Amino acid sequence: MKQFHVAVVLLCVVLAGTASSLAGEVSLGRTLYEARCVQCHGKEGKGNGPASTFLTPRPRDFTSGTFKFRSTESGGIPTDEDIVRSIGNGLHGTSMPDWGAFVGKDSLLALASYVKTFSPRFSRETPKPIKTGPTVPLSPASIAAGEKVYKKLECASCHGNDGRCNDAIAADFVDDWGYKIAATNLAEPWTFRGGRAPEDIYLRFMTGIDGTPMPSFAGSASDREMRDLANYVTSLARKPAWSMTAEELTAFYASLDKAAKSNPVERGRYLASSIGCAACHTPMRQDGTMMxxxxxxxxxxxxxxxxxxxxxxxxxxxxxxxxxxxxxxxxxxxxxxxxxxxxxxxxxxxxxxxxxxxxxxxxxxxxxxxxxxxxxxxxxxxxxxxxxxxxxxxxxxxxxxxxxxxxxxxxxxxxxxxxxxxxxx
Ligand code: HEC
Ligand code: HEC
Ligand code: HEC
Structure with missing residues (x-):
């Protein structure tokens, strides 16, 4: 009996300890969040901080519990590690910084805990990571096999036959928050928000990018085929301008020039959007978004x-x-x-x-x-x-x-x- 009492007391101490350390983590997370994240994500996590109107894509609204970069089933909540990875590595090609360069692992966990408090889904649901098979090393054979999967799954309908979106059937997408977005140019992996390693790419098409038209393809082909597909997408990368030689750069710009001359309307669209004619020549709503x-x-x-x-x-x-x-x-x-x-x-x-x-x-x-x-x-x-x-x-x-x-x-x-x-x- 006495032993039982000791056990109960111990259990209470442990439980109280866990609860208070969780509460401590959340309050540390709140302090960090209010210092570093509110400008973009807003005090209530609605993605509407003062800087948000100037950003494309817009900062995430955390209240719906919809997360893009997950290792979990389509439509589900992310794991803590998923959120920590996005905060720590940042989302390349967007304004979301890589906080891992500024704060330690404990702070990243604390921030993730605090981010989770914005949506009630995290107290009701459990994250369900997808089942994955072994990785397949990059090889010409695997890349060739992956190209067939790219065709079979019709990735080209949104990303184009060469992954550069030029001949895509669908363009001008809208995300769940009502903003215009574009399919990613797969030749420019430095803009992949969830990371450019084959493993990251694999997770993107296996889990889908929730909140966007990029669907989950889980179950549409064997796991081996999916690994080959990730290797194929990796192989589509072109050399970035900053690692080209002078000759390569000249040839690269000449090819852009040629493309521009052969399609003036496209070139004009590109120039008008870089100069931002629409930003001034379109009326705004009160919240700063365009009509x-x-x-x-x-x-x-x-x-x-x-x-x-x-x-x-x-x-x-x-x-x-x-x-x-x-x-x-x-x-x-x-x-x-x-x-x-x-x-x-x-x-x-x-x-x-x-x-x-x-x-x-x-x-x-x-x-x-x-x-x-x-x-x-x-x-x-x-x-x-x-x-x-x-x-x-x-x-x-x-x-x-x-x-x-x-x-x-x-x-x-x-x-x-x-x-x-x-x-x-
Ligand atoms: C300069 C603006 C900016 C700041 C500051 C910022 N973020 Fe973000 N964040 C973004 C943008 C933009 C996105 C959405 C990118 C997208 O839709 O692909 C985002 C997305 C996210 C996501 C969602 C990832 C997913 O899977 O959908 C998380 C989590 C996140 N931010 C956490 C944080 C935390 C925590 C901080 C503070 C430590 C922070 N952010 C600070 C701009 C910012
Ligand atoms: C219905 C259109 C559609 C189809 C089909 C589609 N995608 Fe996408 N994909 C998108 C959109 C839109 C985005 C950009 C999402 C965003 O803005 O965050 C995207 C983004 C991506 C990214 C970038 C992920 C990142 O980390 O930023 C990769 C890689 C990708 N798609 C691969 C594929 C592959 C491989 C297939 C075929 C299995 C495929 N997509 C099929 C629309 C599509
Ligand atoms: C920073 C904001 C801004 C940008 C960027 C901008 N405009 Fe304007 N534009 C204006 C304003 C404001 C006026 C009206 C000024 C006035 O009436 O004195 C104007 C006037 C004009 C006019 C009308 C001239 C007239 O007779 O009244 C044309 C045409 C025009 N812009 C074309 C463009 C094009 C094309 C682009 C992109 C290449 C562009 N603008 C980019 C702000 C902008």
């Missing part, structure tokens, strides 16, 4: 006090309110000199025409060719409002005499007059 239905239709209002109050222009091919009636020459002249069709000159910001002045003739034509493909959206943009002379002088006084740094402001909502009523702010 997709008005993409390129202008309507974002900017306060350039004391110079003007302007609204970004409608770049769609609408004849009445967009670029539909501009000639190519008018458009090129405007983009490189800032001179509008009526001969007036635009100030050098925020519309970045001084930077565009350096574009080559081919690139300029490519941008114009791409703009022509944007379907018309009716959104009438008001003329810029120039301030009265007193407002202007008062502004100059504040800038030059009081040395104030008056910020340029961009506002949410559509300042244009759109045809569809429902897209008004």
């Amino acid at each position: 997709e239905e008005l993409k390129f239709a202008g309507g974002q209002r900017w306060d350039l006090f004391p110079f003007a109050n302007v609204v970004s222009y409608n770049l769609t091919s609408d004849k009445e309110t967009g670029l539909g009636n501009w000639t190519d020459d008018q458009l090129k002249a405007f983009l490189t000199t800032g001179v509008r069709r009526d001969g007036s000159r635009m100030i050098p910001y925020p519309m970045p025409w001084p930077a565009l002045a350096h574009l080559t003739a081919d690139d300029l034509s490519a941008i114009v060719a791409y703009l022509r493909t944007i379907p018309p959206v009716h959104n009438a943009i008001p003329e810029p409002a120039t301030p009265g002379v007193f407002t202007y002088l008062w502004g100059k006084f504040r800038v030059l005499i009081l040395k104030e740094d008056i910020p340029i402001k961009a506002y949410a909502g559509n300042a244009g007059v759109a045809a569809q009523k429902e897209v008004q702010p």
Whole structure:
């Protein structure tokens, strides 16, 4: 009996110890999280921290318990090690840093414990790791066998026949959180978020990338075939630019140049998205996300006090309110000199025409060719409002005499007059 009591007391001590060490871990995790993660993931883990609006992809919303990089069955919660791996290694090709370089293993575990508290799924469900067979070493035979599996499982429908997405049937995907995403270029493994080792790649297509259209292929082929497929994907890697010789770099850029010349619209799409025309020429919602239905239709209002109050222009091919009636020459002249069709000159910001002045003739034509493909959206943009002379002088006084740094402001909502009523702010 006495022994029984001792056992019970011991058990209680152990249990209380475990509970308090878990509580300690969670509270350490909270401290670290609030210092290092809230800017992106938000205080409540909703993926909406102050930096989140500027990031593509957006930071993870932890409240739904959906995790992309797991060793567990599709749709299931990840293991602690999965979360620790993502936090420790970071997610390459995204803004998620590799925290393992800054904090120790205990802190990574504590952060994982805290991240789990945002979703009730972790107290209800247990992670179910998938069953895996032995690994298969990289060899020409295994790679050749893997190529057949790539065809059989139709990876090409999203990643293209050569893995570079060029001839993919499906593109422009949307994730579960409503944001546009693209299938990964499999020739650039340094952008694989979950890691580039064959073992990592194997886990990606065996478990799927939850929250995205990338499905789980578990059970679609034998485990041996899946190992071969991972080796095949590994073999698709091209040499990154930073490890090319001078000759290789020249040839690489020549091939990009050739591709650009043979497809100006694609080149123009690439340039327009790198320059970020849509970021300014699309109205924003209050939360900073774009009104997709008005993409390129202008309507974002900017306060350039004391110079003007302007609204970004409608770049769609609408004849009445967009670029539909501009000639190519008018458009090129405007983009490189800032001179509008009526001969007036635009100030050098925020519309970045001084930077565009350096574009080559081919690139300029490519941008114009791409703009022509944007379907018309009716959104009438008001003329810029120039301030009265007193407002202007008062502004100059504040800038030059009081040395104030008056910020340029961009506002949410559509300042244009759109045809569809429902897209008004
Ligand atoms: C600079 C912004 C930024 C910071 C700071 C940041 N993250 Fe992230 N994090 C991201 C982004 C972006 C993603 C989503 C990447 C994606 O969707 O592929 C992400 C995803 C994650 C994921 C999800 C992995 C999965 O399998 O879905 C975890 C876990 C995570 N972050 C934890 C943390 C923790 C813990 C911290 C602080 C120590 C932190 N993050 C700080 C940007 C950030
Ligand atoms: C329905 C479209 C679709 C199919 C089919 C598909 N993928 Fe994907 N794949 C995607 C998308 C979308 C992403 C990017 C997910 C994201 O944004 O996080 C992706 C990402 C990946 C990644 C990158 C993982 C990482 O760590 O970032 C690999 C590797 C990959 N896919 C391999 C494959 C293989 C191999 C197949 C065939 C067995 C396949 N995919 C089939 C859509 C698809
Ligand atoms: C940083 C924000 C920003 C970026 C990036 C930007 N624009 Fe603009 N753009 C504006 C604003 C604001 C106006 C309106 C300015 C005004 O009325 O004074 C404007 C005006 C224009 C106009 C209308 C000229 C007129 O007659 O009123 C065209 C055409 C145009 N932009 C095309 C482009 C193209 C093409 C790109 C990408 C290559 C681009 N813009 C990138 C902010 C931007």
